[in-house]
Amino acid sequence: MEWVYLVIGIAVLAIAAVAGLVTTRGRRTLPPADRSDTLAPPTERTAPPPEVEVDGGPEAPVLETPVETPVETAPTPTVERPEDTRSRLVRLRARLAGSQGGFGRGLLRLLSRERLDEDTWESIEDVLLTADIGVAPTQQIVENLRTRLRVDGTEAGDPRSVLRDELLAVVDPDMDRRLQVSGEDGVPGVVLVVGVNGSGKTTTVGKISRILVAEDRTVTLGAADTFRAAAVDQLATWGERVGVEVVRGKEGTDPASVAFEAVKHGIEAGVDTVIVDTAGRLQNKQGLMDELGKVKRVIEKQARVTEVLLVIDATTGQNGLVQARVFRDVVDVTGIVLTKLDGSAKGGIVVAVQRELGVPVKLVGLGEGPDDLAPFDAGAFVDALLG
The missing domain is CATH 1.20.120.140 (SRP54, nucleotide-binding domain)
Incomplete structure (x- = not known):
């Protein structure tokens, strides 16, 4: 019986071997590229750039490099050299x-x-x-x-x-007409400029700064006529043209505080001279006196006021003397600036105003140009009067 079981076992193994061979031959093996579990996303194909015809022949297109837009900056103001x-x-x-x-x-x-x-x-x-x-x-x-x-x-x-x-x-050729613009012990001299609105006061401040810059002096301007925004802007323009700093405050700021800050800045910067523009409203004489007196007192807490210049429009003639009397009562005027002396036969106002105030005419203006202001010379003035 044992040989029977042996025969049956061999037969079973033979049948199994035949069945495995048939199964292997019937199976299809897919190539890796076609198998769904390893498919990569389709790649987009970019069309080649069109050829550009140049003089009858093809040329590859030129890629333009983007140009950066320059940042606009404010132009640097040109600093002028005033006339000597x-x-x-x-x-x-x-x-x-x-x-x-x-x-x-x-x-x-x-x-x-x-x-x-x-x-x-x-x-x-x-x-x-x-x-x-x-x-x-x-x-x-x-x-x-x-x-x-x-x-x-x-x-x-x-x-x-x-x-x-x-x-x-x-x-009177013997009057001392020198501008007192220098201080002492390293403190700048302070020039206070007064006069009615419309006399050319603010313009005169700018022109005086040009005279001093032409003499190689350093200057700071104080825009203390804070009731007129136009006056502050005008003074800033004058300062910019000759490279002079201007201390200013907001419209309506206390003029004395602006004057104080201007002098303080001048001391810290070590300048030679501080020139302070002031308000010139004559509608209320008492108010003007109080305001100008306060400005001068505040300034002198830091530095001595070395010069008080009264600006008078020469074309006003004898009316200019009325203005001169008002300001004489307000502050101790030390010198006169006569503006708009050109084109007028009113040259005698030089004599009249000096007699009235007992102070000299120190500067005269004969035009609208930035350098049309000069120290007054008695001999040259009389010779000019005589042609």
Whole structure:
């Protein structure tokens, strides 16, 4: 029986081997690229760029590199070099001679007559009064002229020389007309500029700064006319043109506080001179007196006010004297600035205002140009009057 079981076992193994071979041959093996579990996402194919025809031949397109847009910045202001004092004196003297010559020539024509009768002397008085010299100076000039020309005689004497002497005497060439702009012990000098609105006060502050810069002085400006925004902006423009710093406050700020900060900044910066612009409202005289007095007191807590300049419009004539009296009562005026002296026969206001205040005319303005302001020279002024 054992051999029977052995035969059956061999038969079973044979049948199993045959069945496995059939199964292997019937199975299909898929290539890896077609198997769903290893498929990669389809790749997008980019069409080749079109050819560009250039002069009949193909050329690959040129890729443009993007250009960066430059950032716009504010232009740096050009700092001007102001005209020096000597050259502006020569130029302004010539301009003054052209604009004021009618006054002097009129007097010379009258004095050159063969016979100086009473009618002629009355005409001479009229010319002098029309030029705003004032009553007292006019009487003094006429009396001296009558005496000298009567003694010398119009033929023996030179009417022009005699007239020049008399005009020079009333203009007073011996007055000290130097600007006091320097301080002491390292503290800057402080120039306080006063005057009514419309007289050219703020413009004068800017022009004075140009004179000092031309002399290689360092300057700080104080915009203390805080009631007029236009005045503050105007002063800032003047300072920018010559590289001078301007201390300013908001519109309506207490003027004394702006003046204080300007002087403080000037001390810290070590500048030579601080120039302070002030308000010039005359509607309320008492208010103006209180305001200007306060400004000066506040400034002098830090530095001495070395100069108080009163700006007067020369074309206002005798009305300018009324303004001068008001400001004389407010602050101790030390010098006069006469603006708009060009194109007018009112040159005698120089004499009248000096007599009224007892202080010298230190600067004169003869035009609208930035350098049309110069130190006053008595001899040059009288020569210009005589043409």
